[in-house]
Amino acid sequence: MPRMPDLPVNHYRGRDGASLVYRDLGDGRPVVLIHGFFSTAYVNWIRYGHAKLLADSGFRVIMPDLRAHGGSDKTHDPQHYPRDVLADDAFGLIEQLGLTDYDLGGYSLGARTTVRMLVRGAQPGRAVVAGMGLGGITEVEKRNEFFARVFDGLGTHQRGSEEWRSEAFMHTTGGDPVPLRLVLETSVGATVDELAGITTPTLVVMGDDDRGHGSGAELADAMPLAKFVEVPGNHMSAVTDPALGIAMRDFLVR
Template sequence: MANFPTETHRFQSFDGVELAWTEMGPKDEGARPVVLIHGYFSTAHVNWIKYGHAEKLAARGFRVIMPDLRGHGLSDRPHAPAAYPPDVLMRDGFALIEHLGLTDYDLGGYSLGGRTTLRMLVHGAKPRRAVLCGMGLAGLTDTHGRGTYFRRVLTNLGTFERGSSEWMTEAFLKTTKGDPEALLLILQTFVDTSREEIAAIDLPALVVTGAEDFDNGSAQEVADLLPQGRFVEIPGNHMSAVTRPELGDAIVGFLVD
């Protein structure tokens, strides 16, 4: 596989917060854009570049566009609560698409990125195809439940038993150099999506999850609700599935089908 270089850029979102995105892949007009959104505590680099998923897409001619969510990675990390209104990540997604002038593109994400993708679809995003990874039905319809877990981690750092789920989550936070204060504010941006709203999303959609990933409920149920949903199970749990080559393979297979 060719070694594709990356370029990182910044732009101002709808409210003036500066966000970063990284690109990989061909620059010619024929290169199809695919926007991939990373998960909570993570970054574009960790989710999409580190384990080769973006490179697989670039090798198939895609222009891979990978934003860092506000409060994450190379994007601004404001500490003012006003910078984190409900659904702000969805609005940031639309701001990036408008900034880049994308009209014909694919859209996907992992975990919080998958939920953000779905919120964009609910609010009128029209990609050719969508990919929802590492996100089950409960994580979409009842965001408070998962948010409670992360709030406990972020407000009790350094207290968890080694090897526990909370300890592993905190360890991941340290590897991504996350900002606990900004990440805590991200929790107030979560908005629930109803089953009816999910069932109204009528475009080809791939739902991918690890066989041992139960963090956000059933991904199969999400695929079943989507009129054109397709479910693919890959090895791993919520933390490890994103590192597996099968994730990139599943995304590539769906987008080039």
Template sequence: MGMGRAMTPTIHHFTASDGVNLAWRETGEGRAVVLVHGLFSDAQLNWVKFGHAQQLAAAGFRVIMPDLRAHGLSDKPHDPAAYPPRILGRDLSELVAHLGLADFDLGGFSLGSRTSVLAVAQGLSPRRLVLAGMGLEGLLGWEKRHEFFLEAFDKFDSASRGDRHWFAIQFMKSQKVDRVATRLLLESNSTVTEAMLARLTMPTLVLCGDDDRDNGSAPALAEALPNATYEEVPGTHTTSVTQKALGEAMVRFLTAG
């Protein structure tokens, strides 16, 4: 099997319990690790483009990367009924069940970290967990972040450079996001509680850019969890995910011991 071929993820689809078609990418062989991308992003941009998936595959992992509903290659329904509370956690749990994964690791970036926490609260039990691009306030105080993005939708065509929503809007435009679907997803707003954080008893790596405060304090999140360590990579919320160091830190944590 040629290296190039091995490293090009294959695309797969499955149907969620409510009939929504969801996509995932897969590369590598070995121990399963499920990686969940951030808001307005997708698996290709978050995990494949900057080499993180390839680093994990090279370290002996089967890397499984879903596109969340309303994102990427997955369906983007415009029916509010397709976005009940905690839907992303349910979709993630259904993907794990669909693939028959009994022993796996789990990692997320930003909304992907939030989705991973919700899925564990709903019964998913990864061996190890990586929460990247996430701080304590981004989990327990999601309403503020949520309001920020709803304001960005409202200013989509009127914001000018210098507006605090400018970069979020430019990112949405570059990703050609479906604003109807992603707004419905944001409005479904699933609360994370301290009781949910207490359930994260597996070894957890909190991984964040040294200049990333978008989701609050990552060190405070590590402190609040039962079994977590904190590690920094260079960058902001936007640039940390482009750093090779992000994938390297995940490989080190997931292969330790």
């Protein structure tokens, strides 16, 4: 698949004043999409055509680079990494763009951030939770143990291991392990009771070989208005497959 070109970068401020960036494509209904850990808006949403597919289907696709990722602030100061700061940053973007009627979604860490926003009162028309299952939401510390191993063993992982592939991906996106570890430690999950209180129509979508973040079907079952769809691939490859963008488009198009 040919790679899509990148888009111009726009700047905004986090609620604490941090310098953050986002990309913007299309002129229709706003949908805010949040990328995964070690990744960027370009890698998750633009490179493989998902943003263009949504823009061509009538959406304005708004894609921030998470704090500690891409073109956004990568300070090493721990004071800039309070709990749940990624949800705060996304709320700040929505507020500064003046969005009142919009959709919301994310992949992996971006999906967890989406759930946090829903638990905290975000009211998008529809939501997409991609690359994340129930365990990845309700057992955050357990799921983050893998990344702790990645950071603890940088440069020493056995070639071909899952940890080695994760470290290699971090390097391909220009990731700095110091702020990345700090931002990982800001993660907050949700309880089953909190999930049951989410009344936004939600698509849970995962690769059929994605085994590391719990069950997508169980996550969908935990939310009253959620549906589950499988697409081809594992956690790394599903986001590169056109089937992910198609599933998102088919759910988001009214």
